[in-house]
Amino acid sequence: xxxxxxxLAPYDPDWKREFVELGARIKxxxxxxALRVDHIGSTSVAGLAAKPIIDIQVxxxxxxxxxxxxxxxxxxGFIHRADNEELTKRYFRESPGGKRVHIHIREKGSFGEQFxxxxxxxxxxxxxxxxxxxxxxxxxxxxxPNERQKYVEEKEPVIWEIMRRASRxxxxxxxxxxxxxx
Numbered sequence: 001x002x003x004x005x006x007x008l009a010p011y012d013p014d015w016k017r018e019f020v021e022l023g024a025r026i027k028x029x030x031x032x033x034a035l036r037v038d039h040i041g042s043t044s045v046a047g048l049a050a051k052p053i054i055d056i057q058v059x060x061x062x063x064x065x066x067x068x069x070x071x072x073x074x075x076x077g078f079i080h081r082a083d084n085e086e087l088t089k090r091y092f093r094e095s096p097g098g099k100r101v102h103i104h105i106r107e108k109g110s111f112g113e114q115f116x117x118x119x120x121x122x123x124x125x126x127x128x129x130x131x132x133x134x135x136x137x138x139x140x141x142x143x144x145p146n147e148r149q150k151y152v153e154e155k156e157p158v159i160w161e162i163m164r165r166a167s168r169x170x171x172x173x174x175x176x177x178x179x180x181x182x
Contacts, residue, residue, distance in 0.1 A: 008049045015043040019054050027182040029072040035059045035108045036180035040116040045123045049134045053100040057116050059108040088112045117177045122166035129162055
């Protein structure tokens, strides 16, 4: 069965509005536990084609205990995916039937948190790099239309190539994360 959101859509300015609504709900629910709430991923980069799934990163002081944020996230309709294999984050998704949302809770200052912010900021500053990334995603989408995991795995080489350039750029400009979206 094909995932109904497993396709690339042209950039949609409504993605920013959707994030603002969701980000505000999350920040309100978590209060000071959420040190940052940021729009990340392809939907956060104006002009970039993306799967129409809003990615949100919530930065917290510590991932454990998960009870510091799990009940509040569930109260506003997000489901903790304890089966997520990535141990550097906690992952939440929309409730059944809801619009697709991926929420990545990471420790503030962690490699994963910084990686997501640098990748986003670099693509925002370098639209030509975004187009390279979009072209590769489109190519892989056509190669693996029903194999989401294969698509994700095959994106890694281009992501790391872009991050190599982003790292050099970050050193030249003295990059650090700007203010949080929330």
